[in-house]
Amino acid sequence: MSTKKWYKLDNAAKIFPSVTNKGRTNTFRVSMILDHEIKPEVLQEALEIVIKRFVNLNVKLKRGLFWYYFEPNDAKPKVVKESPYICQSYKRKDLNNFLFELSYYDNRITLETFHSLTDGTGAMEMLKSICFTYLKLMGYDVEDEGLVLTEDTEVRREELEDSFVKNYDPKVKYPRNAGRAMHFVGTEYDDLWLAVIKSIMDVNQLKEITKKYDCTITEFLGSAIIYSAYKSPNVLEKTKRPFKLFVPVNLRRFFLTQTLRNFSLFIRSSISFDKELTFKDILDKVKADFKDQIQKDKLQAQIVANVKLEKNFIMRIMPLFIKELVLKLGYKTWGEGPNSLSFSNLGVVQLPKSMSKYVKRINFTSGASRGSLIGIGVVSYNNQLVLSISSAMVERDFQKNLFRFLADEGLDIIIETNELEV
């Protein structure tokens, strides 16, 4: 596909351009903290090298009569100093029509990506590649060890494929159910500020705890999150609707693919706060939901349902401006409505040994929005797990309860925050 001049948005990417605005940016950030202060000129050079390799990053979004599409971007992407406002909308003039932004601050390199380009896993691949090239240009002795896509790795056709469509099988049936969930409510920041609290934990300590509970780290943290929400009724809607945790699932685990575009779906763990709950109750429910929903055939069914929508004839011949109207209305009900909170675990990032000497920490932040006030991103690297909570509201009850709970479970936590005084 690399020789082709343009390509369609993948199945998951199609919705985002239509539902993105200043308060709901569908952007997330991954960053690496190195052991020295970043030299912007070198980073710029690294970006210009890497961008040629990542065909799917080097694009601009164009409007057709029926669908959006990507076209190669001839402009030069610019490295900028990190903005205090994280995860801003891609609809900005200073981006030169690119849908990502590479920035630096002190010893941190940050890649913010619009979700139409790729998902967390894809973005992390690109960030790895950028940092690798940067370190190499700085004169460090780094080897890719087969873990990083470097400039001289060939662009494989599979990297650009829409794996959703590839795994489409019209015979599988999928029931849709997505009732509205309980949402967070609170005092929203009056500009587009997102407060971020990052917490650093030790993976070995976490493993001891999860062994005790007989669950995975994602299940444990997910349950802790629900439990803390349960303990923070004053930042939740007063409603009988259930609390639903939205958990993206990386489909690369289940389907063979090399794609660097979107290839993740989600599951939801749903629990009603009507009755008295203990942490154990929640954990049992979360474990059951995970076990029930994270199965290849169920995920495939979900793929089918999504692709079917895109292949629907009426949907296809509907002019884009009408389609956008439908998607905008539908997104509130079907996209945001059924999720109380998004909790995304990118898993463990492996770096080449020669490179990991210089990389102190990796962060992943999934941006909150005005429709979903809290977003949580988790990534592990080098036995260190970083859980980062972004929040569009001033209240800290939920975060406080979460960290107090985790501390009570015996975790040593270090937190840091991007906010000055509120």
Add this chain to the structure above:
Amino acid sequence: MKKCKQCRVKVSTTRKTCPLCGNFLEIINDDPVLTTYPPHQPLVQKRNLFLRILAFILIVSSLISLLINLIYNKDNLWSFYIIGGSIYLWILFKSTILSKTPIAKKLIIQMIVISLVVALIDYVSDKKLINGWSVSYVIPVLSFVTTVANIIVIMIKRMKYSDYILYFLGTIFLGFVPMILYLLKVTNILWPSLSAACLSLVTIIGMIVFGDRQTKDEIKKRFHI
């Protein structure tokens, strides 16, 4: 590094109080903070004062004239000339002079807006649209001129061809509208409508005969379903 006794977490910060609960932090050691963040700055909102003043003047003058019109002479709706003119002025500044959209798009916007405003004025002055001067002469001629202008733009700015093509095609197809109006008997003057339609037809044939791969690719991606 600091510590919050209540939250039982370490806090790497220069703050004095805990970001979670607001209680005072206890200092454990003098290690520098792990990472730093760019300090908060208020977002500057750019507002175009000129456009705001223009909008204010246009809205107020339209409303005042409408009011005077309705009070003193209901039979002659002269205020619609002012309202039509205001709408046109607004589009002229907002989407043409101060906008950075491709020229072909500006041309098509101008064509549509002028056509509508002219039709409005025609309707208000004659109380009817059938056989009015707007549909008979002005709109077909406008369409003709816009198509010619677009052809010239494309000849000159070949580089930006791909940005223009969608609007160019739009202009060509709108060129058939006056002819349709003639067939629907909205007007009975044939030659202006026919000229516009013929020019559109000739342009389409020209595009098919002379159009290169680029044209076809561009059409393919713009119209993929």
